[in-house]
Structure formats: structure tokens, C-alpha cells
Amino acid sequence: MSLNVGDEMMRLFGVLRHEPTDKWIRAGLGGRTVVDSRAALLVWEPRRIVPTYAVPDNDVRAELVPVEPAADSHAPVLHPGIPFAVHSTPGQSFDVRLGDDVRERAAFRPDDPDLAGHVVFDFAAFDWTEEDEPVFSHPRDPFSRVDARRSSRHVRVERDGVLLAESHTPTVVFETKLYPRFYLPREDVKAEVLPSDMVTACPYKGRATYLSFAVGENLAWTYLEPLPDASPLAGLVAFFDEAVDVTVDGVPRKRPDSPLAKVMKDEFGVS
Structure with a gap:
């Protein structure tokens, strides 16, 4: 019996x-090194959408101070707006101390034996690089693709x-596990x-600035200076299909109604 790959991946969501990565991973705080690893892992806690980095104990350059973990939110989807300090798997939380700088609950050691000897770090608390390039927002998911394709479809x-x-x-x-987006010329x-x-x-496309209209705030966004892999999107405008009506080649598209779509709408302040 043939399996739907996307469905199989979603069954692992909980x-x-x-996943090991061969990339050289470093984290900094105020110009000082917190993590320096060539043996990092990408870790997804249950119900977390995006991964974060875990590194072997020997690759940590800061003091880890044990603290009580925050409670699990029990939210069906742990999107990037839910703090790292909220965990959905048993383990030990730590404050990360480097000299006089402290990042509260910015590290976590899962109890899982397959992750023994590794510490997971809060991406938002530090400055990260893969090799010698900075990483934005969160680590890239090796199982996700972002493909931009020029089209002659009529989009309204x-x-x-x-x-x-x-x-x-x-x-x-076309972005793995996400609804296709139409990016339109600014004109x-x-x-x-x-x-x-x-x-x-x-982390795939770069920094987005948002556009508002009389009928709603933050309905669209644009990448003025996208990352190299997303260069075809420079200056194009995309709309939240969750909050607008899109017709393609005369056929109305149904607004996304998945849990992830609802999270995106709330997280980005679409009104």
C-alpha cells in the first residue's frame, strides 16, 4: 500500500x-562564544513546528545553572511565538550564564536516552551561525524546501x-507543509x-516588511533584500490567504483553515 509522505511526517509531529547536521554551529552572546560545535543535532520537541540546535556537552562554553522548567502549554501546535522555556518533553531546564550575562531558561536537557549528553539551546537568546553565515529566526529544516516558480496564472x-x-x-x-503563496509584482x-x-x-527567505490597507492591517508582506536562495522574490508582494479572497484563473480558492494557518494569522497580527 502506497503511503502519503506528508501524512507520514505529520504522524511524527507529536x-x-x-537529525544530525554536518554544519559547523556556533552561538554567541555579546561577541563571546556560548556554543561551538561540529557535531550538532537538530531537535524538534513534540508539537514544535520548527527545530532548534542541540550540541554535545563538551561544545558548551557557558555555565548551565539548573532551574525549574516552565509548564507545558498543552497547545496543539507549539509555534515560534510560544517561548522556548515551554517544553513538551520531560527534562531539565537551565539558565545560561556567561560572565555577568544570564539568559533565563535558555537551555534544556531532554531525558530521552537518544539525546543523552546533549543540550538544546534557545535560538532566540543568542546569535547563531552555520559555518560563517548568520541564521535568522530559527534553524533551517532539512526536510523543507522553498521553490519559487514564475507563472502565467491570473491571480486576483x-x-x-x-x-x-x-x-x-x-x-x-511552494514551501513544504505550507499553503502555496502567490507573490505578485508591486505594480x-x-x-x-x-x-x-x-x-x-x-531563515529561508530573509527579513520581511509588511503592508497594510484600508480594509486591514498587515495583510501582505515583501522581501526587499531576500537571502540569495530567495532572490526571485525581491520586491514581490504576497498576501495572507487566510485573510483575503484569492481567485486563480477564475476559480475562488478556499481560505486555509488548518491549525497552522490559524496560528499564522494570529501570530502575524492580521486583522
């Missing part, structure tokens, strides 16, 4: 997972009957763009 974007954008030259982004945005102060980071 368990503790890890509306909200509450107001036309926001219309294009015959979109770029479609195909028809509604007046209003200022937004929101900025987010993606």
Missing part, C-alpha cells in the same frame, strides 16, 4: 525527533469586495498601501 486578490491586487505574472512559492498591487512597522524574519 513525538520527540532529531480582494477583501470585503475591495480589489487589492491583480496579476497575470505571479511567482508561486500589480491596485489598492493604496498604508504604513506598517511590522518586520519578521524567515
